[in-house]
Amino acid sequence: MLTAASARAAAAQTVTISGAGVQFYASHLVLDATGRAFLDDGVVHVSANHITLDLRAKRYLAIGDVSVSSAHPIPAQGGAVIESAHGDVFGDDLDHHQGLLVALDEPPQRRVVDGGVIGGEPPANPPNAQPLVVPDFSGEAPFAIAARAVAHVGSDVRLTNVKVALPGARSLPLPSYVFTYSTDPGYAVSNLAGASEDVPLYFGSTANSVQGLHFIYRPDIKFALGFDDRIVDTPRAYVIGSIAPIFGNEKTFNFTWQDRINSHTQQSLQSSSIQGLGTINSYDIRDGVHRSFLELNGSQFHQSFAGLLAWQGYDQAMAHQGAFSWLVFHLRSEIGATHTPPTPGYSPFPPNIFLPQWYSHVAFEAYVATKPLPLGPGTTMYASGDDRFSHDTLPHLESIQVYALTLTQRLNHYLTMSGGIVDSPIHDGYPTLDAAYDSHLTSENATLQYNHTNWFSLLLTGSHATGSTQLPAGIIVTPWVVSVDTRFRVNRALSVELGRSYYFGFEGQRFGTITFQLFP
Secondary structure (H helix, E strand, O other): OHHHHHHHHOOOOEEEEEEEEEEEEOOOOEEEEEEEEEEEOOOEEEEEEEEEEEOOOOEEEEEEEEEEEEOOOEEEOOEEEOOEEEEEEEEEEOOOOEEEEEEOOOOOEEEEEEOOEEOOOOOOOOOOOOOOOOOOOOOOOOOEEEEEEEEEOOOEEEEEEEEEEEOOOEEEEEEEEEEEOOOOHHHHOOOOOOOOEEEEEEEEEEOOEEEEEEEEEEOOOEEEEEEEEEEEEOOOEEEEEEEEOOOOOOOEEEEEEEEEEEOOEEEEEEEEEEOOOEEEEEEEEEEEOOOEEEEEEEEEEOOEEEEEEEEEEOOEEOOOOOHHHHEEEEEEEEEEEEEOOOEEOOOOOOOOOEEOOEEEEEEEEEEEEEOOEEEEOOEEEEEEEEEEEEEEOOOEEEEEEEEEEEEEEEOOOOEEEEEEEEEEEEEEEEHHHOEEEEEEEEEEEEEEEEEEOOOEEEEEEEEEEEEEEOOOOOOOOOOEEEEEEEEEEEEOOEEEEEEEEEEEEEOOEEEOOOEEEEEO
């Protein structure tokens, strides 16, 4: 599985750029090399006084004492040769490899460089002509300065012997640093175990993989190190393996495989091995079928096995016009079976019996929600209701309803406030015991959000929850929580995000851990 994904992704384009200094402007995705600059895109080799590589536009510009040569021998009469030419300005694109070399002689001369083959004057209207320009980043501080950079186009940039900008005009020297910019989930998701705080530092990459250390915080082990390795076949599949903590007890090895089989089918496999506990495995496959999907999944832990087959509709409008056009809904039905090792009875079952090792269940669910309803200038309302009923052969009946209402007010271009309430009645029934238990959970929340472009943002959130139950085991509800999250830009190349929660002393906890992240 790993080998197949690696082989399919190996075709990702790699560009190497070096010089006396290579500056990386993360917000523009631009690498700027000066002083004996050199670039290798796998098709041509370029040396110049100054080379700028624009990864977003997938093109580059070389200026001053430019030398261009083919990266591989070009077939010619009498054998294969390395073609080369000199000029003052050279621009090329990474998609078509159709470049233009200009010599500022009198009169100026222009030559086409097509796929490493150096030709003559270009036609009047070349098919893929692009202006020889790059983004304007003058006056901006670079996110990092390195001696060499390897760009895997569309995925990441690996910087060698680099200094990464930090707040306060400081920098962090590193032998290697990887900046990922792909939107593919394989680069964005994490399967690191149980870290309430996670600051990643990626140091290695290939055309289809990234490796990184993670500075993590967990309440049980405090500060520790984690490691992950990911292989990405954009946009089809990815594989992620991780371990945390590297040093210390309670190590957890996690493995995730996600595969998009075709345009309507995807499958995933997850495995988690926990030191001293064992391995948990799960598999899931989903297939889209006309405004709905079928889902088949299974899981295993020691002698416990479970399987599920479900059908669920996608959210869709109740009507194309009229009052019901403001409503969306979906339905879900499922059937499943579970096997467990011999298990003594738990409340409300008698403790002197063993529960059935095999039991099955059926479930039905209906969800209805409004589209955002405009109530006035800048005011919208959203409401939803979800009703789920399940029955298993223990036997056990369960009915869960969740009703939500949210009101949002946009005060101005920068400030938005919202409030909401969630009400959830739950009913558990045990027919053979003639026992029934009702529970009720309610929560209210309020948020205040301030956004000032990308220079500063602030999010304040407060919530209050209550709960009651007739279940013998009881329930635990956190009554009050206040959270703050702020992001601010230190300079043009660096942003910092900080966050923390306060629990008002519930079960001895007041302040939560501080979240901290760096962004370009």
